[in-house]
Structure formats: structure tokens, C-alpha cells
Amino acid sequence: MYEAVYAHPDGGSTVARQALTAADSGYDGIVVRNHGDEQADYDTDAVSDAYGIDVAVGVEVRADDPSRASGFVGNYRNDRTIVVVHGGDRRINRFAVEQPTVDVLAHPMREDGDFNHVLANAAADNGVRIEFDFGPVLRSSGGSRVRAIKELRKLRELVQDAGAPFVVSAAPSNHLQIRAPRDVVAVGETIGFDADAVREGLAEWGRVAERNRERQSDDVIEPGVRLEDSDRRSDDE
Amino acid sequence: MKHLPKHLRPRWRYLAVGIETWPNASFGRRAFQREVWYAAQNLLGDTGSAETDMTVLQFHDYEGTAEAIVRTRRGQTDPARAALACVDSIDDDEVRVRVRGISGTVRACEEKYIRGPPEATEQRHVVFENADRGATVRPPRYDVETASDGPFVGATALDFR
Numbered sequence: 406m407y408e409a410v411y412a413h414p415d416g417g418s419t420v421a422r423q424a425l426t427a428a429d430s431g432y433d434g435i436v437v438r439n440h441g442d443e444q445a446d447y448d449t450d451a452v453s454d455a456y457g458i459d460v461a462v463g464v465e466v467r468a469d470d471p472s473r474a475s476g477f478v479g480n481y482r483n484d485r486t487i488v489v490v491h492g493g494d495r496r497i498n499r500f501a502v503e504q505p506t507v508d509v510l511a512h513p514m515r516e517d518g519d520f521n522h523v524l525a526n527a528a529a530d531n532g533v534r535i536e537f538d539f540g541p542v543l544r545s546s547g548g549s550r551v552r553a554i555k556e557l558r559k560l561r562e563l564v565q566d567a568g569a570p571f572v573v574s575a576a577p578s579n580h581l582q583i584r585a586p587r588d589v590v591a592v593g594e595t596i597g598f599d600a601d602a603v604r605e606g607l608a609e610w611g612r613v614a615e616r617n618r619e620r621q622s623d624d625v626i627e628p629g630v631r632l633e634d635s636d637r638r639s640d641d642e
Numbered sequence: 643m644k645h646l647p648k649h650l651r652p653r654w655r656y657l658a659v660g661i662e663t664w665p666n667a668s669f670g671r672r673a674f675q676r677e678v679w680y681a682a683q684n685l686l687g688d689t690g691s692a693e694t695d696m697t698v699l700q701f702h703d704y705e706g707t708a709e710a711i712v713r714t715r716r717g718q719t720d721p722a723r724a725a726l727a728c729v730d731s732i733d734d735d736e737v738r739v740r741v742r743g744i745s746g747t748v749r750a751c752e753e754k755y756i757r758g759p760p761e762a763t764e765q766r767h768v769v770f771e772n773a774d775r776g777a778t779v780r781p782p783r784y785d786v787e788t789a790s791d792g793p794f795v796g797a798t799a800l801d802f803r
Contacts, residue, residue: 455800580796588723594720
């Protein structure tokens with residue numbers, strides 16, 4: 406299972422500390438999803454080797470309007486394993502679910518964002534994963550938390566009905582906000598999620614990372630065409 | 643009052659809880675107990691809170707970390723876990739709470755999951771983002787002070803090579 410984290414300077418802990426804590430909590434990997442304007446400087450292999458946890462390089466594209474967001478997605482698509490779009494604006498949500506090159510639409514209900522069956526169906530058609538952001542459930546209280554739980558329920562019903570893919574994250578912006586997978590599952594169950602669905606959502610980050618790494622590897626020439634080991638050997642001869 | 647016959651006594655489960663926080667935080671058992679009750683009541687409501695009936699039995703405070711044993715009723719360990727996950731601060735100090743494991747007796751819980759004091763922390767000067775900073779270090783963890791007495795940035799030995 407994977408957690409998608411914000412790291413310093415977008416959060417309060419470095420990539421290495423997030424990775425160490427996530428490994429300690431029982432995750433198999435992390436996705437570094439810093440916003441485009443607050444990128445972290447880190448060595449993926451060094452962190453991954455030191456703490457025995459996979460580190461996937463991601464980015465969260467934040468833009469005010471769809472055309473700028475589209476430009477950013479295009480720029481980042483080739484050198485990032487996971488491209489997330491910072492949701493929470495109706496036009497941005499709409500843009501993200503209609504772009505097959507986007508991996509994840511993050512927190513679509515935040516601020517004045519909203520979601521409906523049309524967007525859910527588009528997300529299912531284009532294979533864009535919808536994020537269930539557990540951050541506010543874990544860290545806020547009172548009215549804002551009630552609203553967050555209510556919105557998660559609405560989103561869950563829409564995503565389930567459309568059969569859209571989804572991911573789950575606690576969106577930790579420092580290492581103290583990381584919660585162990587079992588604890589996240591327990592919280593999910595109390596707010597109406599199916600335990601297996603939460604586990605699936607945490608594991609989905611890892612599957613996206615694996616799929617995109619394969620697609621971006623040198624072996625893949627174009628969709629459907631890949632270099633097999635046997636082809637390469639005949640080249641050498 | 644007279645002891646209840648054995649089959650009528652409540653059955654308990656004991657959760658071993660690990661707590662991590664910033665180096666300048668300080669809180670004790672009572673503060674943690676209060677936050678646990680609040681978290682349970684806010685997440686599970688009065689009925690759920692009564693049902694889980696969480697009590698902090700032991701609380702060991704070390705510098706920047708702590709460990710505790712929390713008792714809950716048998717069959718309520720999942721809601722208890724959820725409530726503990728929602729404890730995000732104690733007395734306004736941000737914390738990470740993690741359930742290390744669950745046992746059927748206090749002794750088993752202590753033996754399996756309570757590790758005792760970690761190594762002592764030390765103060766070091768480090769260069770972080772081209773500036774000289776103080777850091778509280780418990781290898782491989784570095785908590786770097788970005789201003790005097792916080793806010794901190796969490797880092798590890800890897801960030802200072």
C-alpha cells in the first residue's frame with residue numbers, strides 16, 4: 406500500500422523523513438506529490454535504498470484555469486511517474502476527468518468544488534482515478550469535518566455507481582500526519598467505506614506507479630509495441 | 643462493591659500505542675487521555691464512545707516520543723483504532739499516533755510492544771538550505787529548527803550528506 410505525501414518545501418518534512426515514517430508505518434511506497442511550484446530536491450534511489458520503501462516521483466498540477474493546467478500536465482507527463490491534478494474547482498475537475506493523461510484527480514470536493522454523475526462517468530471512461538482525501542476527517546473537527554465526511558459520502562456513491570477508479574490518501578504534509586494503513590482503513594470503515602475498498606484505494610497508487618514506469622521505460626516503443634529481451638539479444642550479435 | 647462473577651466481567655483488549663511529536667512538545671497521561679476521549683466522542687458519538695470505553699492505562703513519556711497502553715472493550719478494537727488515528731494533536735502539539743498492536747492482557751501488551759526509552763536525543767548544528775540551524779537528533783531522525791523554538795522541519799541523516 407502507498408501513501409501520497411507532500412514533502413518540504415510543500416510540507417513540513419523532507420522526502421527522506423516522509424519515506425522513513427511511511428516505511429515504519431507499514432507502507433510499501435510513497436508518491437511525492439508536491440505542487441508544481443514547490444518541488445522538492447531528492448534522490449529517489451538513495452531514499453528508497455536507505456529505508457526499504459518505493460519512492461514514486463509525482464507532481465500535483467495546480468492551475469487557475471483548464472488551459473494552463475493542460476499545459477502543465479503536458480510538461481510533466483514525460484518525466485513524472487504520477488501526474489495528479491489539484492481539484493476543488495468545477496472547471497478544473499471537469500478538465501481532469503476528461504484527460505486520459507491525468508492519473509489522479511485530487512480532492513475534487515475541496516473548497517467550492519463539486520462532483521456529479523457526468524464527471525464520474527467521464528473519469529471511468531478515461532481511467533482517471535478520483536482521490537478520496539481522508540485529511541480533513543483525520544485532522545479537522547466540528548462543522549468542517551462534518552462537511553468533509555458528507556462530501557466523501559457523495560463522492561463515494563458517484564464513484565461506485567460509475568465504476569470509476571479511485572485512490573485513498575490521508576494527504577500528509579508532514580511526517581506526523583502519516584497514519585498506518587490499518588488505522589486509515591479503520592477510519593474509512595467508521596465513515597461508511599468498505600474496508601476492502603480503502604485497501605484497494607491505498608494500493609492503487611502503487612499500481613499506477615508500476616504501470617507508468619513500464620510505459621515510460623525504454624522498452625516501450627509505442628502503445629502495444631514493446632522490446633522483448635530476445636529482440637535485444639539479436640541486436641547485440 | 644462485590645466483584646462481579648467472572649463471566650459477567652467486561653472483556654478488555656489492550657492497544658499498544660506509539661506517539662511521535664516535535665522535540666519541544668510536552669504532555670502527560672491526562673492530556674493524552676483527554677484527547678482520546680474527545681477523538682472518540684467526535685468521531686463515534688456518545689454511544690460509540692461509551693461502547694469503546696477507552697482508558698489510558700500506561701503512559702511513558704520520552705523526549706519527542708511516547709508510548710501508551712489504551713484499554714478498550716473486546717470487539718471494539720476497530721472503532722478504537724479509528725478514534726486513535728484521529729488524535730492529531732495533544733495540547734496543541736502535533737502528534738503522530740500509531741497502534742502498534744493489540745493484546746488480550748496488559749502483560750502481553752507490555753512484553754510485545756512496549757520498547758522502553760529510545761536513545762537520548764542530542765543537539766547538533768546542521769546546514770539546512772544553506773543556513774546554519776539547530777537540530778534535535780535521534781539517528782536517523784533529525785528535527786531541524788527553522789526558527790528559535792519551532793517551527794520544525796522533519797528530516798533524516800540522508801538530508802545532510
